[in-house]
Amino acid sequence: xxxxxxxxxxxxxxxxxxxxxxxxxxxxxxxxxxxxxxxxxxxxxxxxxxxxxxxxxxxxxxxxxxxxxxxxxxxxxxxxxxxxxxxxxxxxxxxxxxxxxxxxxxxxxxxxxxxxxxxxxxxxxxxxxxxxxxxxxxxxxxxxxxxxxxxxxxxxxxxxxxxxxxxxxxxxxxxxxxxxxxxxxxxxxxxxxxxxxxxxxxxxxxxxxxxxxxxxxxxxxxxxxxxxxxxxxxxxxxxxxxxxxxxxxxxxxxxxxxxxxxxxxxxxxxxxxxxxxxxxxxxxxxxxxxxxxxxxxxxxxxxxxxxxxxxxxxxxxxxxxxxx
Amino acid sequence: xxxxxxxxxxxxxxxxxxxxxxxxxxxxxxxxxxxxxxxxxxxxxxxxxxxxxxxxxxxxxxxxxxxxxxxxxxxxxxxxxxxxxxxxxxxxxxxxxxxxxxxxxxxxxxxxxxxxxxxxxxxxxxxxxxxxxxxxxxxxxxxxxxxxxxxxxxxxxxxxxxxxxxxxxxxxxxxxxxxxxxxxxxxxxxxxxxxxxxxxxxxxxxxxxxxxxxxxxxxxxxxxxxxxxxxxxxxxxxxxxxxxxxxxxxxxxx
Numbered sequence: 001x002x003x004x005x006x007x008x009x010x011x012x013x014x015x016x017x018x019x020x021x022x023x024x025x026x027x028x029x030x031x032x033x034x035x036x037x038x039x040x041x042x043x044x045x046x047x048x049x050x051x052x053x054x055x056x057x058x059x060x061x062x063x064x065x066x067x068x069x070x071x072x073x074x075x076x077x078x079x080x081x082x083x084x085x086x087x088x089x090x091x092x093x094x095x096x097x098x099x100x101x102x103x104x105x106x107x108x109x110x111x112x113x114x115x116x117x118x119x120x121x122x123x124x125x126x127x128x129x130x131x132x133x134x135x136x137x138x139x140x141x142x143x144x145x146x147x148x149x150x151x152x153x154x155x156x157x158x159x160x161x162x163x164x165x166x167x168x169x170x171x172x173x174x175x176x177x178x179x180x181x182x183x184x185x186x187x188x189x190x191x192x193x194x195x196x197x198x199x200x201x202x203x204x205x206x207x208x209x210x211x212x213x214x215x216x217x218x219x220x221x222x223x224x225x226x227x228x229x230x231x232x233x234x235x236x237x238x239x240x241x242x243x244x245x246x247x248x249x250x251x252x253x254x255x256x257x258x259x260x261x262x263x264x265x266x267x268x269x270x271x272x273x274x275x276x277x278x279x280x281x282x283x284x285x286x287x288x289x290x291x292x293x294x295x296x297x298x299x300x301x302x303x304x305x306x307x308x309x310x311x312x313x314x315x316x317x318x319x320x321x322x323x324x
Numbered sequence: 325x326x327x328x329x330x331x332x333x334x335x336x337x338x339x340x341x342x343x344x345x346x347x348x349x350x351x352x353x354x355x356x357x358x359x360x361x362x363x364x365x366x367x368x369x370x371x372x373x374x375x376x377x378x379x380x381x382x383x384x385x386x387x388x389x390x391x392x393x394x395x396x397x398x399x400x401x402x403x404x405x406x407x408x409x410x411x412x413x414x415x416x417x418x419x420x421x422x423x424x425x426x427x428x429x430x431x432x433x434x435x436x437x438x439x440x441x442x443x444x445x446x447x448x449x450x451x452x453x454x455x456x457x458x459x460x461x462x463x464x465x466x467x468x469x470x471x472x473x474x475x476x477x478x479x480x481x482x483x484x485x486x487x488x489x490x491x492x493x494x495x496x497x498x499x500x501x502x503x504x505x506x507x508x509x510x511x512x513x514x515x516x517x518x519x520x521x522x523x524x525x526x527x528x529x530x531x532x533x534x535x536x537x538x539x540x541x542x543x544x545x546x547x548x549x550x551x552x553x554x555x556x557x558x559x560x561x562x563x564x565x566x567x568x569x570x571x572x573x574x575x576x577x578x
Contacts, residue, residue, distance in 0.1 A: 050413075053417045054416075054417065055413055055416050055417060075419065078417060078418060078419040078420075079419035081417065083413070083414065083417040085410050085413055085414070086410075087409060087410035087413075089409060089410035089411050089413060089414040090411075091338065091342075091409075091411060092409075093341070093342045093345055093346065094338065094341065094342075098341075102334060102338060103414075103418070105330075105331075105334045106331060106334060106415070106418045106419075106420040106424075107418060107419060107420075108327060108330075108419065108420075134345070150414065
C-alpha cells in the first residue's frame with residue numbers, strides 16, 4: 001500500500017439478503033485530508049462507514065485504515081479511529097462529562113486522562129455549562145456536539161463522521177464544520193458522509209459520489225463541476241412573458257441555447273470576461289427588463305443531476321431503509 | 325483479560341447509575357417484590373393448601389426464586405435501548421473488550437438482585453417467615469439465588485439483543501418466563517396440578533431450584549436438588565452467555 005494513504009478500500013462488496021448495498025467500491029484518502037462520500041439515502045454510505053470502522057465484515061474486497069486491515073487487524077484498528085454516527089450515540093441517563101469519561105476509559109487512556117479530556121472537550125464544544133446535566137435534557141445540537149466530542153476523546157488519527165450535521169440548525173452546522181476543519185488542520189484524516197452538497201463542497205478535499213452502491217464519480221469539487229460544464233449566466237427577468245425575446249437576443253453570445261428553468265433564464269457562456277455587460281446591453285436593446293443577473297458556476301447539485309439523473313437530496317423513499 | 329475486567333466495571337457502574345437515577349426502575353426491584361409477597365401471603369395464600377408448611381414459609385423460597393429470575397429484565401431493556409440509540413455501534417467501534425457491554429450489565433443485575441433479596445427477606449420475616457436451617461445453609465441459599473438470577477440475566481441479555489425494541493424485549497421475556505416460573509413448585513405444591521402440568525413441573529429447573537431453596541432455608545430433604553440447582557444455573561448462564569456474545573458481535577443498530 002502507499003504509505004501516506006490513511007484510508008484505502010478496494011472492491012468493497014456487501015449484500016443484505018437480496019439487496020446489494022455495495023457493489024465493489026474503491027475509496028482512498030491521503031493522511032490529513034477529508035474524503036467526502038456524497039450520495040442520497042440508501043446509496044450505501046453508511047454501509048461503507050460500517051465496514052471501515054470494523055462494525056461489519058465485507059462480503060468481498062479489502063480495506064485498510066491507518067495502515068491496518070479492517071478484518072484481520074480490527075482490534076488494533078479500533079484504537080486508531082473515532083466514529084460519530086447519524087444517531088447521536090450518547091447515553092441519555094448520564095451527564096455529558098460522564099459520557100466522555102466513560103468513552104475515555106473504554107479507549108483505555110491512562111488514569112486521570114479521561115476526566116481531563118472530558119473537561120477539555122466540553123469546553124471546546126461549548127458544553128462546559130451543561131457538563132453535569134443529564135444528556136436527556138440536551139437539545140439535538142448539543143447531543144450531536146457531545147457525540148462528536150466522544151469520537152475525539154482519544155485523539156484518533158482517523159475520524160469517521162456519518163452524516164454529522166443531518167437535522168442540525170444552520171448555526172450548529174457551521175460551528176460543527178469549523179470544528180471538523182480544526183481537526184483536519186491538526187492532521188486528522190476524515191471520512192465524511194453527507195447528502196448535503198454544500199457540506200461536501202466546503203469540507204472535502206476529494207469527493208466520491210455514490211449511488212446504488214457504486215462510486216459514480218470521483219474528484220475534487222472543482223473537477224466534478226468541470227465534468228458538467230463551465231460557467232453560466234442566471235438571469236431573472238422582470239416579466240417571464242419576455243423570455244422568448246430574451247432568448248432570441250442572447251442566442252448569438254451563448255455557448256448553448258439559453259433556456260428557462262425554475263423561473264431563471266440560464267445561459268451557458270463562451271467566455272466569462274465581458275459576458276455580463278454584453279448580455280445586459282443586448283437585453284436592453286431588445287427592450288427586455290432585467291430584475292437580477294449573476295454569473296454562476298455549476299453546483300454539486302448540477303453534478304449529481306447530470307451523473308445520476310436525480311437530485312441528491314431527493315427523498316429516495318423505496319430505498320431509505322436498506323442502509324441499516 | 326485485565327481490560328475485560330476493567331471495561332466490565334466501567335459498564336456495570338453505568339448500568340447501576342442508570343437504575344439509581346431512574347426511580348421507576350428502582351421500584352421494580354423494591355416495591356414490586358414487596359407487593360407480590362403481600363399479595364400471595366394475604367390474598368391468595370389462604371386458599372392454597374400446603375401440607376406440612378405455613379403458606380408464608382412455603383412461599384418465600386418460591387417467590388424469591390421467581391423474583392430473582394426476572395431481575396435480569398433490566399439487562400434486556402438496557403441492551404435493547406443501547407441498540408436502538410446506536411450506542412452499541414459506538415461501543416463496538418472502541419478498542420474495548422467484546423463482551424464487556426454484556427458482562428457489565430449482568431454484573432449490575434447482581435447488585436439490584438441483592439437489593440431485592442434483602443427487601444423480600446425483611447418483608448417475609450415481618451409476614452411470619454421463619455428460617456429453620458443452619459446459617460451456612462441459609463448463606464448457601466442466598467448464593468444459589470444470586471447464581472440463578474445471574475443465569476437469567478444472560479437469558480435476558482440474549483432476549484434484549486434478539487428483539488426489535490425495548491418494549492418487545494420486555495414482553496418477550498415475560499411471556500417466556502411467566503409460565504416457566506408458575507408451572508413449578510414455587511407457589512403451589514405440584515401434586516395439586518393436572519397430570520400433564522405435573523410432569524412438566526417435575527423437570528422444570530424452577531422446581532429444582534425452589535426445592536433446593538426450601539431445603540436450604542427450611543431444612544426439608546434436599547435429595548440432589550442443591551447440586552442440580554447449581555448445575556442448572558451454570559448451564560443456563562453458559563449457554564446464554566455464549567449465544568449473547570455471538571449475537572453482540574454481529575449486532576447492528578436498528
